[in-house]
Each structure stands twice: as C-alpha cells, then as structure tokens.
Amino acid sequence: MQLNQSHRFAVAPMMDWTDRHCRAFHRTLSRRARLYTEMVTAPAVIHGDRRRLLGFSAQEHPVALQLGGSDPAALAEAARICADFGYDEINLNVGCPSDRVQGGNFGACLMREPDLVADCVAAMKASVAIPVTVKCRIGVDEQDPEQALDALADRVVAAGADALIVHARKAWLKGLSPRENRDVPPLDYGRARRLKERLPQVPIILNGGIASLAQGRAELGPLDGMMLGRAAYQDPEILLAVDPELFGAAPPHADAFAAVEAFEPYIAAHLEAGGRLADITRHMLGLFGGRRGSRLYRRRLATEAIRPGAGLAVLRAAVDEVKRRADAAAA
Template sequence: MTDARKFSIAPMMDWTDRHCRYLHRQLSSRALLFTEMVTSAALVHGDTERLLGYDESEHPVAVQLGGSDPFELAEAVRICDRYGYDEINLNVGCPSDRVQSGKFGACLMAEPDLVAQCLTVMSDATDTPITVKCRIGIDDQDSEEDLNRFVDAVRPSGIDALYVHARKAWLKGLSPKENRDIPPLDYDRVYRLKQRLGDFPVIINGGIKSVEECIEHLRHTDGVMLGRVAYHDPMILADADLRFFEDDRVGPKLEDIEAAMTNYAEVELGKGARLNQITRHMLGLTNGLPGARRFRQILSVEACKPGAGPEVIAAAFAQIDRAALDVRVA
C-alpha cells in the first residue's frame, strides 16, 4: 500500500463511483483508487452491496468514510473489511453543508480529540490501514500551528498516512465548489509538515494539473493525489505506471479501452445499470483528437436514451480516426 500511495485518484462525490474506477483502472494498473465518500450511518443502516460493491480489477482501492460517531465508524470499518478494501480513509476535509450538518468532514478539524477517538476505534477494529484526508485549515483556524496541533492529536491513533488538501476550507460563506478554487493553495505548508513528521507518509492534494507537477511534488512528499484533472482528462493516467512506479509494461491502446468498456457495459447492463451511468465518465477520453466533440455528443446524448446498449460506445469511438485508436496511450 505504501507504494500505491505514491500516485492516487482523489475521492470525488458523484464522480468516483465503481464505473469511473473501472475506467481508470484500464489506464493505470498501479494507481490507488478511492471510492466516493460513504457515510458510516449509510453503511450501518443501508444497502452495503450498493454502497461498497466493486470489481476485483479495481485493486488497489480504498474506501473513504464520513462520520463522527466512534462506535458507528468502528462498525462501518468492520463492514468495509468484509469487502476487502486495501485502505480505509476518514474524510476530515469535505466542506459541504450536508457534511457539516452531519458533523463530519472538514468541520471535524476543529475537534482533533474527537477525530483521534474515532481513528483509534477504527484502527482497533481492523488490520486494514487507516488513513485521514484533511485540509490545511478551516475558517479562522488556519495557521500552521493549528494544522500541527491537529496532526499531533490524530497521529498517535494508529493511522498509516495523511492526505492533505493544500487549501483551507471556509465552512461559512463559500460553497463546496468555491472551496475547491477560491482559498489559495499553500503547497509549502504541506512540504513543511512532511519535513516535521519525518518518515510518516504525507500525500499532497489540491490544484495539481499535470504529471510534471506531480513529479515536482514528489520531491517534497511521499505521494500525490490527483482530483478533477484525472476525471476530466483521464488520459493523464496513462503515464502513471511508467512515471511513478517505473513499470515499463506497454500501456493499452485506445481501442483496447474501447473493447474493455464495451464488454464492461454489456455485463453491467445485464445487472440493471443504465448505459449513461458508465459513459458519463468516458467523455474526456479522446480530448484533443479529431472527432472528440462528436464522441462526447454520442456518449452524453445517445447513451441516455431508453434501451441504449454497448453499441453506443462503438459508435462514439467510430468518430475517432482508427490510426489514433491504434496508438499506445503510454
């Protein structure tokens, strides 16, 4: 797991579902993938298969939990263990109103002792690595001393690594979308935190847009987590195995990805999925290639129609020059 954390894809609500993760796994066999955040209450009281089911090819894959009730989180961890996730992460970074009303996410940075209690019982409930994802601060508690105080409180609880979004979160006055862009990035603060913690793994996240930027961050931290750029331009993942894991196996062709996603869609449709639930994650696959606009139109419009099947994926890829499809993506 330590190696897999060198390059990971961030948990993103409404985006990194199992269909998205299956696509990303076609592009990188080594990157650590994350689920969307799942609340501990939903797991304890809801449909665990719907919330936690995934394809075995997704490994290494981590599940992210949201919650603040230690006993409920411990039970959620035991449920996650039955599904064999490689890592269990606690969300202490999401700033949405819904998350705040449930007393979890970024607002928990104001309660480091409670977070430490939650993490301790989570660690006691499993042998699976437990990690935390947080911000560099919240509201007026955004000094370097505040971040250090939070980390010092939670680190002894048995966690294996810390993922840090290099922006503070404004819990009042900014929307979740604004919180992803408006608070300034402070990568140096994360670098200094890593220096302070020595061998303890620190993974940086926030506003990273290229493989080259990732490589620069890896000079100062143990790992890099990509978010929106990996979703909107998934082909950036095609370089991951070679650039971050020194895996020189030849990457797939676009036509290989077409075949994999067509076969996957056929299986998932047989289980009751709708085609657009799968194809919505594929829109950026052909960015920059001739025919990409028509590719996106077909996947976003035709896939929504009643009875749409895998042939829609074939029709979309047919808009791209076959010579481009035959080129290895890494």
C-alpha cells in the same frame, strides 16, 4: 502498518463521480493507481443497503473506502463492515466543507476537533487490520494553518493513522460553496512539505489543484505521493502515463483506443445485468480530449448513451469518430 507504493499516485474520492463504474474504468487505464470511493457516511454503511453502497469488482484493487462521521463507535463498526467487504484501506474524511456534512459534524469542520478525530482513528484502528488514513485540509476559516495542521497531524498519528492526505488549502465553512472551496482559498503546497519535514516517518500525500503528473512531481519534494481529482476525471488519459512515469511499469494498454476495447466486457456485463450504458459512459466523456473528433465523441455519448436500450454499438461508433481522424492524420 506499512502502506504499499500505490500511494505514489491516487485518484481522489469525489461525490457523484468515483462510483464503481468510474473506478473500473480508471483501473483499465492504470494497474498501480490507488482508487477511492465516494464518501459514504458511517450510519449509511451500518443501516443502509450495503451491497449497493459498498459493492465493487475485484479488478479495482487497490481500492480504499472513504468514510464520513464523527462518532468513534459508529466509525469503528462501519470500518469493520467495509474491511469485511475487502477494501484495502479506510479513509476518514476531514476535508469536505459542504453544509450537509457540517450539519452532521464531520468533514472539514473536524479540523477544529483534533482530539475527536484522534479518537475516531483509534477506534477504527482497533477494529480493522487494514490501513486507516485521514484526508484533511490545512485548516478552516481563521485557523492558522501552521498550528491547525500540526495539531491534527500529531494527534491522529499518535492514534495510529497510517497516512495523511493533505488537501493543501483551507476550507471556508461560511460564505463559500463546496465548489468554490476547491478553487478560491489559495493553495499552499509548501505547508504540506513542511509537515513532511517535521514528520518524516509519516506517509503524506499531496492533494489539491494538481493538474498534471508533471506538476505533481515538481511539487512533491519530500512528500510520498500525489492525489489527483478533477484532472484525472476530466482527462482520464492522464492515467495511462501513471504506471510508466511513477512506477516504472508498462502501461496496461498501448493507448486509449486499446483501453476502451479492453473495457468492453465490463460494460457488456453491466448491460446484461439490466444496467444502462450511460451509467458507465458518463465517466468516459473526457477521454480523447483535444483530439480531432473528440467533440463528436462527447456529443454522441451524451445524446445517445442515455436512450433506452443503448448498447456497445453506441460507444464503438463514438470512438470511431476519433479513430478515423487519428488514422487520417497519421496517413
């Protein structure tokens, strides 16, 4: 199955961050970026509250769901459920190094079991008609990244994987926290490029430590796209440049101020349904970073949006802190 060009840029799946409100906000900033859910385990999908875990708004498309697990039958059932919900892609997590994930025998520890990962991919491919992709590391612990990544890639591609998203650093499963595993092991973008040169027909997307669109473009070489995580979350204005710079399309809004205004109906609907303002504004704290008034903007949202009954007036007042200073500077 051919993946569409939205894989040129994606926002990474991030636990506790890329929930449905975060994705709806990011979609306001880019029409073309591919968005990913937080990781959800296959048993949770099968036995849990599916509407809460899997629900999303139609505006999020293209949107992919990331699954965690290592049981082919369970992953196949979960993938079928997710496809029925309308997701555009199922992504298998072979990169998370947390102790909890290791205890469940999935995530990065599966780098040691390429045959099992291939069985999982084959089972999911047999159960759904949408793309099935794999997000992996270049190796774990003392593995040789040249051998480990090739072994995993060859097996999952043979099993039908539609793309590989390569977090271009090892994971250390003992002695480093998940946070340290995002920074301490050295990045090796060249390893991802060598994989693409060996498997030119396979879509391969680069992930890990990319801080800007310019850096991502400089590192891509033969690769098919880039995935940004923390950089896109902590400085979401990056996303306003995605459509014009990577897709040759107009941005959805002229600037961040217009994007926030366009996002207000979504926030209002959430509030009317009984939700809290902070459920959404916590994902907007990085907006306007580096501008005059941005500190006051963050402080106001952090302190006032959490109060019971906080509404759109809080967000508007916070944005006005920045806008007044921008207008004054332009005068």
